[in-house]
Amino acid sequence: MTQIVRFAPMAEVDADLGLLTAGERARHERLVAEADKRAYVAAHVLVRECAAELLGTSREEIVIEQRCARCGSSEHGAPSVADAAAVRVSLSHTRGQVAAVAAGRGCGIDVEKVSRGPDRALSRREAAWVAGQEDAAYAFTRLWVRKEALVKAGHGSMAAAQRLDVLAGDPSGDAPADRVGAVRLTQWEGSGFLGAVAICADMWTES
Template sequence: MTSEDQDPHAPIAAVSASADVLRHPEAGEHLLTAVERERAARFRQESGRLDFTAAHILVRLCAARLLGVPADTITLAQNCPDCRKADHGRPYLPDHPDVQVSLSHTHGVVAAAAGRRPVGVDVELTARSGSLLQVAGRVLAPAELQQVEAHPEPGRAFLRQWVRKESLIKLGRTTLDGLAAVDLSALPLDVPPGRPLRSRYQDLHLVDWTDPVRGAVICAASTAAPRIVVLTPEAG
């Protein structure tokens, strides 16, 4: 992995093609727990299984880098506060309760984050912007909706706000039902490809990223400024 800066205390956020994660020297399905392997096996399509697996490996790589330990020492678990089942819900590290983690996966692209403060990350493909735009009226604040509708590319503009809001859900700051009450209209909608855009919302640091190679948009949010990490399959 290579990073944009060297602040050792900042949360780490990474994005990669699923295939690149699975080729990483430390990667392997042996890293997954029995619960994760059973969940992966439920996917009807092999591509979905691989994306799930890659995301669960990438979050371990992020946590391992943060802690300075091998990835095979990281155990990932999940717990649903509603039904108490351990096969879904917010991810956490049982052996490192001081470390917060988040992960996201879409078709062929995955993202993950790890930090010593609450952190959330989300990734979506730009190709999905048209279909996601259909829910804009339900998840955007009035000022956001006005901005998106006035943008030359409404689908792309909405996608940017969507990943931001999803990262806030994973951070624990809002819920799916509460998205319309979160107003991010003060944040810019256009993010230069390949360069992180940093902004603030209340006490949070948001880092937006556009990956033109993978056709994806990413947002990481935390109370400390996250740093973007680029995964390279050839090196750890």
């Protein structure tokens, strides 16, 4: 098994704050809304469960680290599993819903409540496609979760989201893509939520 993907209602995750590291707990405490705090803990526990299943261990044995590749800060950046360099992880949370993935290759995941975001986050082609859809909020969210998942998998940048076109490659752009370059995209749908997971084609190796 090379990947474990989970989307779950926040309330269905056995979210034990005690499993989190001191750094995670500190970031949790800085959140203001109780719903955001619960979602944060649930997502950070869920990613441990995914990694534990992939590695054949318990979630209590999984330590999640976070460090920015650019500045070295432990306050932001991609999560990773301590002492398990061959495993890549990603997580996402919004109020009511969480998601996580663990894989033996580059991966990214996102989950969002269906909503209509700004056109500045879209390419011209994407904005035109969204405007032509019957449900613009649903259409926008389908694109946005793909962009977020791709960036978390190491493909593109949210600072340049307009240039990260995730429509299918044909000129009409009649549907979101299920592949961008060497990254495979899979959509998930829940009640009022949409998600996407991005899995890179190549197995992860340390550089």
